[in-house]
Amino acid sequence: MSHHTSNPIRALNQLLCSAIVATALSLSCMQALALDAPLAADAHVSTSLPASNFGALPNLNVGGGSTGLLRFDLSTLPAGVSAAKLVKASLVLYVNRIGVPGAIEAQTVFGPWTEATVNAGTLPATSGPGSVPAVPVTQAGQFLSIDVTDQVKGWISNPASNFGFALAAAVTAPGTVAFFDSKENAATAHVARLDLTLADQGPKGDPGPRGLKGDTGATGAGGTTGATGATGATGAQGPQGAQGPQGVQGAPGLSNYLRIHSDVSIPASFLMQIDMSCPNGRKVLAGGFQLPDGTSINNQILFNLHQSYPVSDTQWRQFIANRTAAATTVTIWAVCANAS
Numbered sequence: 001m002s003h004h005t006s007n008p009i010r011a012l013n014q015l016l017c018s019a020i021v022a023t024a025l026s027l028s029c030m031q032a033l034a035l036d037a038p039l040a041a042d043a044h045v046s047t048s049l050p051a052s053n054f055g056a057l058p059n060l061n062v063g064g065g066s067t068g069l070l071r072f073d074l075s076t077l078p079a080g081v082s083a084a085k086l087v088k089a090s091l092v093l094y095v096n097r098i099g100v101p102g103a104i105e106a107q108t109v110f111g112p113w114t115e116a117t118v119n120a121g122t123l124p125a126t127s128g129p130g131s132v133p134a135v136p137v138t139q140a141g142q143f144l145s146i147d148v149t150d151q152v153k154g155w156i157s158n159p160a161s162n163f164g165f166a167l168a169a170a171v172t173a174p175g176t177v178a179f180f181d182s183k184e185n186a187a188t189a190h191v192a193r194l195d196l197t198l199a200d201q202g203p204k205g206d207p208g209p210r211g212l213k214g215d216t217g218a219t220g221a222g223g224t225t226g227a228t229g230a231t232g233a234t235g236a237q238g239p240q241g242a243q244g245p246q247g248v249q250g251a252p253g254l255s256n257y258l259r260i261h262s263d264v265s266i267p268a269s270f271l272m273q274i275d276m277s278c279p280n281g282r283k284v285l286a287g288g289f290q291l292p293d294g295t296s297i298n299n300q301i302l303f304n305l306h307q308s309y310p311v312s313d314t315q316w317r318q319f320i321a322n323r324t325a326a327a328t329t330v331t332i333w334a335v336c337a338n339a340s
Helices: 006-031 150-158 297-302
Strands: 034-035 038-045 058-063 067-074 086-100 102-107 135-137 142-147 165-169 178-180 193-199 254-266 270-277 281-289 303-310 315-322 328-339
Touching: 038 058, 038 297, 058 086, 058 165, 058 315, 086 297, 102 150, 102 178, 135 142, 254 270, 270 281, 270 328, 281 315, 297 303, 315 328
Parallel strands: none
Antiparallel strands: 034 193, 038 067, 058 067, 058 178, 067 165, 086 142, 086 178, 086 193, 102 135, 102 165, 254 328, 270 315, 281 328, 303 315
């Protein structure tokens, strides 16, 4: 007749071990990976100028007849990532100016477009007004975050459907007018971001059963150690090698940063070439122009920057079109610095 005697110490040890393993697995599951998807293209279109392309401008205009466009490259995500692994996706924009406070929507685009050719006449279909939650836009000079998790999950499941976002005035605030930084904005360089948080791939599984260990063979007899040979004579020193090529010079540093500006009157219905030169041998880094405070939204849309580029190391050139019915004085500026 056999007898079974319980061991309370052993039972307690097993309970504690189970709790420790469960806690470790729980902590492992809480790990997450944060990354940004690169911005592939951005532009805006305007119903006031339906045949014009604004892909090279420093701003994304939204409202007042304008729609902003953004597309991000999701091919950089880790291999094997599924929509279920996406915890959250946030579209982050920088509000550099507000014409009329209100709210915007980041609608889904349903067709292809390119930054250098899209206009109001070729704008693809979108999910439409009210298809996504509205996000308030009330203050300039700050970042705006929009939850776009559901849209990005759809693109991860079907990469061919990723045509990006369309930024439009919200259906609840149709009069909204706002301006966001594009990737061509050299003044603030607050490029739009798509922040992604991915869940950890899960805890490591339990190890499989261990195979049976084979029998260890018998150890062979050790051989005898040979005698140490005599040390050879030191050879003559070889000739010095040729000197290697000079390394690549490091990138130049910048100092004596300076922002210069000038007020210029542009006649009505006129395309004007305007040059700015940096003083005292400084190099030119960037250039741009600014309309007077209080310029109406319609007049802002009728001003176009056609070309903006450095003519030389010290001079920046711009071609600005005034499509309004009156001459307007604008402020032209350039950013200069010494390069060493």
